[in-house]
Amino acid sequence: MTVKVLYFASFREKTGRDEERRQVADGARVGDVWAALVREVPHFAAFLKMPPAAVNLEYAGPDRLLREGDELAFLPPVAGG
Amino acid sequence: MTVKVLYFASFREKTGRDEERRQVADGARVGDVWAALVREVPHFAAFLKMPPAAVNLEYAGPDRLLREGDELAFLPPVAGG
Amino acid sequence: MHLTHEPIDAAALLARARSSDGGVCVFVGVVRDENEGRSTTGIEYEAYGSMAEAEIGRLLAALAQTWPQVRVEIVHRLGRLAIGDASVAVLATAPHRAEAFAACREAIDRLKTTVPIWKKEFYRDGSSDWVDPTRAARH
């Protein structure tokens, strides 16, 4: 199935993309996508743990099951205000 | 000697005056003036203790010695804001 | 200086924040349409003007001792106010928000207990009374 993955701020600059469609296995979880990104993206390889993530505009942990068409984002540390 | 005594808000309305010059004995203290007012003013007779007082624009206790020309005020409970 | 008979312009107060300050906290006290369950139509504020100015000056000096990096401004309106009118405004600007909030809160709390200002409430039934917070506290 396909999910949409979004990148913001430092993650956008480090990956050179703001959005991509990724093929993931049926039954894939948020943590599986992160594990794949760690292998692909040098910047993420240095991370000791998964950054905060969101699925369909809500925070979600690594065990969150993904479904076809989900919008997934890994979020750099927020710094609004 | 003479001191100026000011009345505000409910004290002004209850005494019917906003300012008066009072003769007080040399060596008189704030508490002495209050004791005299308690005898003169029915509204003050009901007070269990002296209300906050100010001498020359600063809070002062009953033992504060008065001097010629001092500006003295007894203050109803403040309620600004 | 800190007391005025004119309407309070909280927006103008806000505009005076310094550019080096990251946090601006403003408190505005507004005349309510009820107090302790009684409908009110307005409030008359009276001050011992010269002492109130001096007390506010001492209050600002004390705040500057506690928070040297915070700048605080206080404006209190006097006279007859209608429902919805601003009676007091406090502005605290600081490099960081924690200090701005703390100084603003402390300023309004102390102002309400130490600065010689009194208010007479006017009720919908035509009566009026001087507000006595010490009496309310005993309820």
Add this chain to the structure above:
Amino acid sequence: MHLTHEPIDAAALLARARSSDGGVCVFVGVVRDENEGRSTTGIEYEAYGSMAEAEIGRLLAALAQTWPQVRVEIVHRLGRLAIGDASVAVLATAPHRAEAFAACREAIDRLKTTVPIWKKEFYRDGSSDWVDPTRAARH
């Protein structure tokens, strides 16, 4: 709705206080000319817009649970801001001041940790960097 690319009009926000509310607390975050000792020339704010709107909505709902009588409004600006520009404004109006202060403070504290907004600081030496509060906390 809560995010804007236009300058924040804190005065207009202030003017929206209800007449039944006695206490109005406004916090305005302003772009500073330095951060952790480095001179800054401006900040670029970027948001995950749809999620930020949703998070602010959830934040307002949580505040309404805690303080049913308080009304809170939040506006956050995005894009390139200069020193002295307001980046965020929070308005809390309540019958009494304690609730207005508490809700305003809680709103800005939670906004800064949960709403997906990021800022890139531009320094006087021409460099720039994304602000990472988790890194600052380890200092």
